[in-house]
Structure formats: structure tokens, C-alpha cells
Amino acid sequence: MSATTSPCPSYAAVLRVPHARRTFTAALTARLSYGTVSLAVLLSVTRATGSYAASGAVMSLFGGATVFLLPLRAALIDRHGPRRALLPMAALYGALLCVLAALTWRPGAPAPLIATAAALAGACAPPLGPTMRALWSELVADRRLLQRAYSLDGVAEELLFVSGPVLVGALVTCAPPAAGILLSALLNVAGTCAFVASPAMTGPRPGSRGKRLGGPRGLLAPVAVAAGVGLALSAVDLLVMAFANARSYDTALVPWILGALSVGSAVGGLVNGAIDWRGSARARLAGFAAGLGLVIAVGGLAPGPWTLATAMTCAGAFIAPALTTAYLLADETAAEGSRTQAGAWVNMAVNAGSSGGALAAGLLIGALPLPMCFAVAGSAALIAAAAAAAGGRAVGTTRVGAAAAQRR
Template sequence: MSTHLARPSYAAVLRVPHARRTFGAALVARLSYGTVSLAVLLSVTRATGSYAVSGAVMSLFGGAAVFLMPLRASLVDRHGPRRALLPMATLYGTFLCALAALTWQSGAPTPLVAAAAALAGACAPPLGPTMRALWAELVTDRSLLPRAYSLDGVAEELLFVSGPALVGVLVGYAPPASGILLSALLNTAGTCAFVTAPRMPGPRPTPRGKGPGGVRGLLPPVAVATGVGLTLSGIELLVLAFAAERSYDSALVPWVLGALSAGSAVGGLVNGAVRWRTPARVRLCRFAAGLGLTIAAAGLAPNLWTLTAAMACAGAFIAPALTTAYLLADETATEGAKTQAGAWVNAAVNAGSSGGALVTGLLIGRMPLALCFALAGGTALVAAAAAGSRASLSASTAWGEDPQAARVGAAASR
């Protein structure tokens, strides 16, 4: 894999006109997605006294947010961020406030709580896909675009680490439902600031590609995103089971998972700081394969310290894999479907994350733990194989990707 370091640095991305303001506003709004899950879980559990109800409510909220994301993203492409995101953010904030009011005290009516959560999830603005599509318009120097995507991915990773910590501090002084109100405020205020940025694009032309909504050639990035989500969703349970099997204190588990996040952040920054000569699709498969092999090997770790090191190594492939998936989706989508393309990748990651934990929970205790790690890593390997297969190329072509254009793009990227 031939590479060489490129200049300028990440600072060059933030020096792009209007980038700091636009990216900063987007991060404020996206922090809501780092705080809302824990806030909803804690407040619904406290209000209903039932873990089963809180789990069902979270499933409704997450399912509506994830599976309707491509539809919401298509509205952003069709009408432009200003006209599409503000109504979504207003509705999202309104339904979150209703959910907070319902769960402020115990005895909340379950059907109303579930309805408010589902409606809030259905309206969640697709801020991540919109920001990633906007980077392509803000950054005129195309060599900076991978850095912008890597910076975006690492920042998002930090949001999902800091968000729960922020809620944890808040609930020490106020009811858990206050975390839901905070999430509503962050999203609404951040979105308002985001859509008023000077370089915000208007409606894009209606796509005329052969694929759904003009989104073309998405099978490789969506396959890898799903595989990465499936692999990572069971890691928490696997690490917890590893610690319990060897009689380690469960308080050490967050440090192991922190190593995974730290590795991802470092890997994302390094990935963006390198000018790759190999095509994005090849890198995508290699990153996914590297993640799968490392997770599979982690199950053979003799102790928790070795496992921690293995998790850090595995994390180094996460952000590069997802960043490359988003980059490839942006490259292959038609001009009028950039946001929708990123939303499909985002939805794939989250859909994989939703299903993997359930399967992992059923397997632990029924087969050796090392085999469970191997199966978790195997999903990423299968995804890498699917993304790199001839069948994948055929499917992408069937969706409307021009094989000649793909060859030209690959040659240019070398």
C-alpha cells in the first residue's frame, strides 16, 4: 500500500473560509445525539420503573431515527439544508420536550412515552450526512477532502464519548429528563446556527440515476458499514464476558473500551494525514479486513492488558473504514443525492449496531469466548469480501455506476 505524507495539515481544513463556523455549529447540534440515548434511557426507566419499557422505547426511538434517515436526507438534497433541516430540528426538539415532560416524574403513561420517542426519532435531522456533503462544497482543494472527512469522523467519535459523560454530570443535580431537554436545546440551537452559515447550499437538482433516488454504486460502502456496525456492537458484551471469565474487576471494562475509542481517533487522524495512492474501494476492503482480523485475534489474548492493546489496534481501523465508506459514497453518488448517500452509510452502521449486540448476547455462554470474538471479527471480513467481490461491482453497475467512470476514477486516485 503505497503512501506518502501530504501537506498542509489538519489546520488547513479549519482555515477554509466558513469551515470553523459551519463545522462548530454542526458539532453543537450533533452533540445532541451523544447525550440523548442515555438521557432517554435513564428518564424512561425512572418514570416507568421498567427496564423492558425503557428498552422498547429506545428501540422505537433508534429505529425511527436510523431507518428513516435516508428519507430525511433525500428531503435535504431536494429542498436544501435551510428549508429541510429547520422544520426537522423544530419537530425533533418539540417531541423531545414532550418526552421530557412526560418522564419528569414517575407514573408516565407508556403509550404516550413510546409515541413521543418514536416521533422524535422520526424527525431527527441528518446532520452528520449533511455536514459530510457540505465538506465537498467548502473544500475546493480535493486533496483536503479526506482530511475533512477524517476530522469529522474523529470529532463525532469524541461527541459520543463526551455526551454520556455530560449527561452523567447533569443528572447528579437534576432529574434525568433534564438530559432530554439539554439534547433538544443542543440540536435546535446548533441546527439554527448551522443553516445560517454563509456557504449553505440550496436545493440540488433532482437526481436521474438508475439507482434509488440517484444514489449509485453504494453496495461496497454500505456492506462495509454494516459489517463494522455488526462487529462493534457486540464488543462491549465480549469484553465484559472476558473480564468476568478471568475474574477481573468489571470497573476495568470501560478502560478497555476506551482503548478502542482512542485507537479509532488516532487511526482516523493518521488516515486523513496520508495521501493514499490506492483507490478508496481497495482501502475500504483492507480496513474492514484489518478490523475483522484484529478482533478475531483479540479473543486469544491471555489477559486483560493484552486485550486492551488488541482493542487499541482494532480501533485504529474503525475510523479509517467508516471515513473511507463515507468518502466512497460521496464519490459515487450523483450531485443531487450526496446527503442521501451518506445517510445510507450512516443507517447501515447503526442498523448493524442494533442487531449485533442481540446475536452476541445469545452466543456468549453457548460457545467458547474465543470463538465469539472470531465470529464478531468474521462479520467485518465477510463485509470486506462482499465489498471487494465481482458481484459487488456488478450490483453497483446495476444501480447505475458507470464502469468506465469507475476505472477512470481508480486510475486518477493512483
């Protein structure tokens, strides 16, 4: 596949890369299913079982299987190529979602059966985000243009996760919640079929057969920052609700404050992609994580909801740049033929951090003053920034030693 270099990188130039528009549109269609499926499963299982405990357990199994088996599924993409590996995954995922929809269409299905179908479905979810990001690095040779491609991808993905629940909300006004699961299956299978049919799609990467993911030290910084960002953000969701309750504000303000976080992230992602950065990706990664942590920590001192919304907008401006840079750095440090796996590790770290952050925040609220809880949430990103900076020095030393050994 020929790579494309642009003399004047821009977002328009990204979409002018041969086959990029068609491939990206198909990938986004399939990835929209991940924006719709969580709410659809939650509503469907709650309606079918009448138990919040059962729905929580099912969501944990579904989310755990989706997230923690992601690197394994990504390894299959690197080993066998997207065309051979994605289609069976999408077919199984779609079929199992249909089974889950059938089980939850009406109340009364046994919870263990629902949980089994959900866990199996999560285990088969195609790693579409990591695959698309690995494909961007093949389509685009110019690293400046690749930065814009990753920024565009990150902002688009965030919009999918905002619009997905809205789509499900509109659907359940005229159909059972399980219809949202069927919609998720349709989007994933149809989008994946169009994705793998793109001329941009390749077979197994050169040297990928039997090759393990390389450069674990190189992946330390992006994985640490992704986990720290996930921890901080999921804690913030709960802390904003606690902030409103503690000061007797209308909880209807909470979605607006969290929406400000998303708006800031989208704007920050687009600005980050448009800047021709001179410093190293590793230094930027540590800086973005530190900025996020500091703003979240200071946000706990906000005197009112609109001040907090402003702080969250500023915090959001660091989210997409941090994650985009984490994916870029993972791509740079991955061994040839392991790019999908590298991106999957970053993706898994974000989601694993998100799972732990809400739990930690729930334990801290009430035990510590609320401003201190915000400070602890921000410290997760600050610690990740320190790890990224320290990891950069360690990797730099290792590379000098390796170069010296090669010269000998």
C-alpha cells in the same frame, strides 16, 4: 459556492476553508445532542416507568425511528435544501423531546404515551452528520483535503459520543434525568439554527428535484462495510464484558478496555487523514475492514485484560479509517444532488449493524467458547471486506461497459 483547493492539504487547511470553522462548530454543537440524548432517555424512562422492559422498548422505538427513517429525511435535504428542510425537522424534534421530558420528569406517566413521543421524536431527528459531510464535498474541491475534512469530522463525531454521556452523568447529579432530554433539545435546535445560518449553506442541489439516489452498485461497498463494522463493534462491547466475567476480572476494567478502542479509533482516524494515499478508496475500504476483523478475531485469544486492551487499541485504529473511507466512497459514487442520501445510507448501515451485533453476540455467548465468539464478531467485518472487494470488481466491469456504450 466556490470550492477551495489547497496546495498543501492539512487539518489546519481544512479549518481555513472559508466558512468551514463556523459551519463545522455549529454542526458539532447540534450533533452533540445525539451523544447526550440516548443515555438521557434511558435514565428518564427507567425512572418514570420503573421498568427496564419499558425503557428497552422505548429505546428500540426511538432508535429505530431515528436510524431507519434517516435516508428519507436525507432525501428531503437533497430535494429542498438544508435551510428549508433542517429547520422544521429541528423544531419538531426539539418540541417532541420537550414533550418526552415533561412526560418523564416525574414517575407515573403511561409507558405507551412515552413510547409514542419517543418514536415521533426519533422520526424527526435532523440528519446533521450526512448534511455536514455533503457540505464538506461542496466546500472542498481537492480530494486530498476532502479526505482530511472527513477524517476530522469522523474523529470529532466519535468524541461527541464519548463526551455526551459524561455530560449527562454530570447533569443528573443535580437535576432529574429528564433535564438531559431538555439539554439535548436545546443543543439540537440552537446548533441547527446556527448551522443553517452559515453562509456556506445552499439551496437544493442542482438537479436534485425529483431525482432518485443513483449508483446502487457503487454504494454496495461502503454500505456493506459500514454494516459489518457496526455488527463487529456492538458485539465487541458485550464480548469484552463476557471476557471480564469469565475470568473473574473486575468489571471496572471494561470501560478502560472499550476506551482503548475509542482512543485507537481517534488516532487511526487522524493518521488516515494525514496520509496521502495512492491506492483507490475502494481498495483501502476493504483493507481497513479486513484489518479490523482480523484483530478482533485474534483479540479473543488475549491471555489477560491488558493484552485485550492492546488488541482493542489496534482494532480501533481501523474503525475511523474504515468509516471515513466509506463516507468518501459513498460521496464519490452518489449522483449529483443525492450526496446527503448517500451518506445517510452509510450512517444507517452502521447503526443497523450495531443493533444486530449485540443481539447476535448475546445469543452466541454461552453457546460457543469465547474465543470463537470473538472470531465470529471479526468475521462480520471480514465478510464486509470481501463484499467491498467483490463489489469493486463488479462496479469496475459495469463502468467499462458503460464507457464502451457511450463510445458507440
